[in-house]
Amino acid sequence: MPHRRAHLKLVGKAHRGVLRGIERLNINDNTFLIIMAAFIGVFSALCYAFFRVSINAMEKLFFEDIFNHLGISYDFPGRLLLFFIPIIGALLIMPLIVRYPKEASGYGLPGLLENVIFKNAVIPPKVILLRTLTTSVTLGCGGSAGREGPIVTIGAALGSAFGQFLKLSGDRMRILVACGAAGGIAAAFDAPIAGAMFALEIMLLGNLAVYSFSPIVISAGVATVTTRAIFEKDIEFTVPAFTMVSLNEFYLYCILGIITGLVAVIFIRLYYHITDRFDRAQIPVWQKVLLGASLLGAIGVLFPQVFGVGYKWMNEALMGNMALYLMLALVFLKMIATAVTLGCGLSGGVFGPSLFIGLMLGGSFAAIVNMILPGTVHEASYAMVGMGAMVAAASQAPLTAIFLLFEMTGDFNIVLPTMFACMISVSMMKILKQESIDMVPLTRKGYKFSGGKDVTVMQRLKVRDVETKNCDAIPESMSFRQIQMLIARSSQMDFPVLDQDGKLVGIISFQDIRKVIFEEGLDDLIVARDIATTDLITVKVDDTLQEALEKFTIRDYDHLPVVESDGTLHGLISRQKILQAYNNEIQRIALQGG
Incomplete structure (x- = not known):
């Protein structure tokens, strides 16, 4: 006990010394935030790197090494082993999910947004470790979810930890949290502009101000540079060159936007229908988690493409190596698998599944057009635009989606079709009065959003x-x-x-x-x-x-x-x-x- 007391006194003394040192530097507020944003960008990228390596190691262990060690192939009956992998993952992280349900389970972004928008943006630092562990195991063992949502939460928790250490409050704390989120997205996609837009559109409800914009851009840029230094050109997601056969295709991209908007509404409503069924189930948490893992395993035995993040299968579809019936089936199976994964309490995000669903939907649409009018369109191009349109609709963040597609392809020609499809898909959401997938839990609590800070103040x-x-x-x-x-x-x-x-x-x-x-x-x-x-x-x-x-x-x-x-x-x-x-x-x- 005396040793612990002495340790705490030493930490407290060091903390006060750091704060006094910062005061002596006598730098203005904006410069201080930019410096902090650079540090947050570096740490967000490092967390993403560890996160990515952990998921890949888990996937290799469960979906390659075990099968190779046992000499089992993916053909039946060997494929039946897939049923047990999500259950094993659920058992590994069960103690954390039961002990820390808010910090470690489910889709954490809506709770994070409520904290940032309506509360003090103070996020417990333990979220960093808990989300990293539970999401790595969930996705590594076949959980159908994305890693982008958790890395946003982890980055935001990093920003909040910096703010708490420096005893910041109010708007400055929120800016650092947004910097962490921007760094996380930028690192995940090697897309600094998209990361900054994500922080502004979603984390700060579109409240653009130079005071907040500069640190967010710096954080996203630093995170991108750090990630490139770690992984160099090791890109997991490969996109082909964008091709547009005729200007008449703009009509087809508009139709794709309408379809994507309708599918996004189905995705959100199905997701919360299944999640609500799990929430209302009168059974212990551990039973819900095992039930969800079992349902996911059963789907994965027949369609292993729903397992994990799904980048491998997205690449297959982009390369034209996937049949039309399978792409159409995966649009809806991915919805169900994602809802089951997150609804039962396993950890992950919905950004990745939105990309997956949009890609399969866009690819299917183009394949059908080519069946009716052979050689009319380039299927991979519609698959890429479908990704953007689905993300724009589900998250109601069109600028994030547009810049993401541009940065992923590096081709300016994709911007205009993506703009058409994204804005139309978002408009369909508005027409059908559907909130974004992140805002549904908040609107259920009585919050209403009209795109401005004043409204959120009056709602409090x-x-x-x-x-x-x-x-x-x-x-x-x-x-x-x-x-x-x-x-x-x-x-x-x-x-x-x-x-x-x-x-x-x-x-x-x-x-x-x-x-x-x-x-x-x-x-x-x-x-x-x-x-x-x-x-x-x-x-x-x-x-x-x-x-x-x-x-x-x-x-x-x-x-x-x-x-x-x-x-x-x-x-x-x-x-x-x-x-x-x-x-x-x-x-x-x-x-x-x-």
């Missing part, structure tokens, strides 16, 4: 936090004379009207009083219910301020009644208090960021 604040509870209310039988006396001593401008049971039945404003105040002889003849407006617009105590403000635009009142679910009056809320609460929250965020 509730009516119950700013309403006036002790307001003057009027019984419906109160005479007009008594109403005038009440108004004279009250500071309110609008008055709820209650029936004998205390339920809200109307509201009286100065506009209503003005109609009869100059009429003589009515003081004791008219009662509250005669002049009250009964066509009510009310808000609930758990509504957000965004929802309340939208209701103010329907009718020009200064106040709206706040009611319980049974119609009982709870208080009043004013337009002025909403704006005041909004301004206070903006100032609080600015102070945290400063």
Whole structure:
């Protein structure tokens, strides 16, 4: 115990020394963030390198070495051994999944986004190790998922760890987290621009500012250079040259965009349908994990192409070595396998499966076109554009998808067809009112997104936090004379009207009083219910301020009644208090960021 205490004192002293050293450098805030972004880029690339090597080593062990050692081929009945590989992987990481379900299991990006957008962006450093271990084993043992989502989470956790060590808060912490995410994507695809766009479109909800943009670009660039230094030209994903036979193909790319948008909607809804079934199952976590691993193994026995990240089979499809029926089947089998893998609690992402599904869909579409009109299109080109369109639709991040395809191919000619397909696929998602695969869990919690920071601020604040509870209310039988006396001593401008049971039945404003105040002889003849407006617009105590403000635009009142679910009056809320609460929250965020 004394040794541990002495160790902690030494670490604390070193920590304070580092902070004092940074203060003595006297560098401005933007320069400081750029320096931190460069460090985060390096560490994100190193984590990706370890992550990639770990997955490849696990795949080689389970899908090559074991089969070679036992002298078993992939033909039946030897292929039945594939059924047990996901189960073995699940058993290996079961203790971590049961002990750390939030940090180590499932698809972690929605939870990360909630933390970054709505909370303080503080991510436990243990996430780095837990996600690396669980995802490496999951994918190495055949889990049908992507490694890009976890590397984003790992990179974001690295950025948060730097911020916590340097005692940053607010916007600066979020920028470092976004730098880690950008570094992770840039390292995974050797695509720095796509990495930066991913951080801006998804992690920061499209809030582009020079203050945040510069560090993010630096992190993505440094991560790319570091990855190239480690792996040189060892690229796992090979893309052929883009070819466009005729300008008339733009019509076909538009059709592909429509189809991809529809398939993306099916993918998202099927994914959450299966995930919800696992969540509602009244069985222990370990049983859910083993059930999912068994289902995945059963699919993989018949279609081993769904196992793992799937880059090998994507390359086969791009080279034209895959039959049409198999590509079509894999579009839907990959959806199911991914949902089962992540829904049961195994770890991974959905970015890679989106690429896989889009590639198989684009390749299938082009193959069908060539069956109808032989030699019309280059199938591999449609497969590549299909990848971009699916990522754009599923993640609702079209810029990320467009730049990703451009950087992967290095061919500017692919940009225009990709733009057509991506924007149309995203538009289909909007038309069908489908949230992105990352945002569905957040919208289920009541968050709404309109592409701006202001909306997210208003979504954090509730009516119950700013309403006036002790307001003057009027019984419906109160005479007009008594109403005038009440108004004279009250500071309110609008008055709820209650029936004998205390339920809200109307509201009286100065506009209503003005109609009869100059009429003589009515003081004791008219009662509250005669002049009250009964066509009510009310808000609930758990509504957000965004929802309340939208209701103010329907009718020009200064106040709206706040009611319980049974119609009982709870208080009043004013337009002025909403704006005041909004301004206070903006100032609080600015102070945290400063």
